[in-house]
Structures are given as C-alpha cells and as structure tokens.
Amino acid sequence: MPTTGLIISNISQLVTCKQGFTGCKEDEDSLGFLENACVVIEGEKIVWVGKQSDFKAENYHFSETIDASGCTVLPGFIDSHTHAVFAGSRDDEYEMRISGMPYMEIASKGGGITSTVMAVRKASEENLFTLALDRVNSMVKHGTTTLEIKSGYGLTLEDELKMLRVIKRLDESADIDIVPTFLGAHEFPPEYRERRDSYVDLVIKDMIPAVSEENLAEFCDVFCEEGVFTAEQTRKILMAAKDAGMKLTLHADEFAHSWGAEIAAELGALSASHLGHASREGLEAMKNAGTIAILLPGTGFGLGKVEFANARELMDMGLEVALATDFNPGSSMLHSLPIVTSIACSFMKMTPAEAVRAITLTAAKALAREDEVGSIEPGKQADIVIISSPSYRYVPYFVGGDIVERVIKKGKVIHTA
Ligand SMILES: [Zn+2]
Known part of the structure; x- marks a missing residue:
C-alpha cells in the first residue's frame, strides 16, 4: 500500500x-x-x-x-519576471510617473533606476536579504510558488555578485523555489555613461565568468532598448552568456522597436519580455523559434499608461504568452499575480482561461520548469x-x-x- x-x-x-x-x-x-x-x-x-x-x-x-x-x-502560480531584490524606495517619484513625466526628466531629478542602484550598492547583503525575504513571503500569500528574480541594481562586479548571492540565499531559505537571473546589463551605471562599450566589456569579461564560476545564475537577461543596450551590444552579451551555459531572456522592444524580438529568436532565447513595440517579423521569428512572450501589464498600469502590449494579436499569431508582475520599485510596485491577470483581462483582452494558463504552465515553460511545475x-x-x-x-x-x-x-x- x-x-x-x-x-x-x-x-x-x-x-x-x-x-x-x-x-x-x-x-x-x-x-x-x-x-x-x-x-x-x-x-x-x-x-x-x-x-x-x-x-x-x-x-x-x-x-x-x-x-x-x-x-x-x-x-x-509562477512569476517569471521580477526585480524583487532591491533597497530603498521610489515612492517619491510616484506622482511624476503617473502624471506622465518622461523617464529622463525623472532621472535628472535624482530618481529612476540610478537611485535604486545607489541604494543597493550601499546596502549590506544581510539587509538586502531581509528586505527581499519579506517580499517573497508576501508573494506566497497571493499564490506564488515559483519566482524568478533578477540582479541588475548593482552594476559593478561585486554588487551584482552580492545581489545574486542574496537570490541564492532566498532560494535556500524561502518556502518556494527561486530562479536566479543575471541582469548586469540592466542599465549603464553613471560611471560608464560616457564609455558604454567598456561597460559591455566588463559584463562579458568579468561579470559573466564570475557569475558562472559561482554558479549563481540560470538565466542571463539584457535590457535591449533605444537609449540602453543596442542590438549589437545585446547580442554580444547574450552570446557570451550562452557560451557560459546560461539560458537566455531579454527585455525587448518596450518603448521602441529595438530588435529585441529578432535577437531573442536568433539566439534561441527561452523568453522575451514586454514586446509592446516588437515588429511583426520579430514576433513571427519568436513564434518559429518557440520563444515565449512574457507580458507585464503591471508596468503600463504602474506608469499610468493606457497602452498595453497586444496580447490578442500575439496569441492569434500562435505565440505562447506568459504573464508576470515585473515587480520593481519603479514602474511596477505590484507583486500579486492575480491582480496582473485582472489587468490583462481588462486591458489586453485575454480571457480568464488564457490568463490562468499564462501564470501557470506557460510561465513554467518560460523558466524551463514545465517538467516539474x-x-x-x-x-x-x-x-x-x-x-x-x-x-x-x-x-x-x-x-x-x-x-x-x-x-x-x-x-x-x-x-x-
Ligand atoms: Zn523587468
């Protein structure tokens, strides 16, 4: 028996x-x-x-x-895209964001991602861990049982490793599984703004080998976007990560067509996120490559926008769509996957059945966990x-x-x- x-x-x-x-x-x-x-x-x-x-x-x-x-x-529920490890708060920019102030203007007033980077650099590993564990426990109450978390607020070798060690400790300590993603190419840190290719070199020659040596990341992600990482820089970084044995994902075509969808398909990325401005050709290529589209409607909602990625078009084309929170202190201070499905159904015209699948089986596929969860x-x-x-x-x-x-x-x- x-x-x-x-x-x-x-x-x-x-x-x-x-x-x-x-x-x-x-x-x-x-x-x-x-x-x-x-x-x-x-x-x-x-x-x-x-x-x-x-x-x-x-x-x-x-x-x-x-x-x-x-x-x-x-x-x-499976959250396949988050930035849940961070220090500090960006509540002081909230009014600016929802009023539609351009990101560059918020950044020039001392806000934006750089303020989070500065807070994370100052924070101890212990402090980051305690803050993040609280958030993870809170996500569990909304039904999350598997959670991807990205680095990307350190942007120096040591601070990126610090974030990834925190993510590893979370996986060991929390009740749920945490999937670690290296996002050293989240943004150019202030000290490299004028010499961007040197930062790309730092990511490729120092960060990826160190991350891989300590076995700290399952995925590598790049913010491929106009004004951030170019298509060429993205390709170089992702190819180095692939050689180091990491699986690939991208922040692609969020604000403008930036060739992210095309690169995702070309390099066999498991997923690409955002995609609001992806080209039809890029999306077709993703479909043929089996790359999953991760849509993040909490971000548009958090930025007070009325424009959302066209989930209906993607699904009608035959792409598989996952939904995630993009939980982060700037654009999406939202860690409930059920609320993400509410936004997706109301504003992206997904059906409840599609939305439920998008936070379960399809999200598992985006994280290469579909055989287990x-x-x-x-x-x-x-x-x-x-x-x-x-x-x-x-x-x-x-x-x-x-x-x-x-x-x-x-x-x-x-x-x-
Ligand atoms: Zn993100």
Missing part, C-alpha cells in the same frame, strides 16, 4: 492545466477541468488526480485531508493553490480579493488564510 501525505478532496472545480495544449484560443477544455475532483499527494509529488467518485481511499494511507468543497484548486498531473511537484471561490474566473474577476485560501509547495501547506 503506498503511503500518502495529503489528500485534497471534494474539489468543486479542479483546473489541472494539463500538458499538451498548444493553441491559445479561448478553449476552457485546454485548462483541463474536473468537477468534484480529488488530488492525492505523496511526499513532494502528485500521485493521483481524478473524480472524487473514482478515488479509492483503501489504496492510500494519509495523514491529512483538506476538504475543498466550494473551492477551486489550481497549479501554484505548472500543472496538476501525476509525477509533478505538488505546488498547488486553493482559492475560496467556485470558479477559476475569480482569479481575475475578484480584483485584489482575498481569495487565496491555502498555498501548497512540494506537498507542504506553506500558507493558510
């Missing part, structure tokens, strides 16, 4: 997000629904999923049962969110509602409302 730790029974609506879905059209079946269902967890893994009526209690030995009647059960299927890690509502639609529909009832990570309940 197999021994089992946990049974979730009498589930009103189970959303498995089972593998095998390829299209992006409104198709509720693609979410893999089961009514009156049951999930059996053994240790860290899911071992059985089915109708309550087919569940044979005598086959299992379980220590805990959760009665999920009236509830919806979904795969744990992102769906509720036997053999997968038991990462599960239970919401106190009868339908998955409540994830976007009840904007900012306290619907997350329980969060389970690797078979262990890590949050109860």
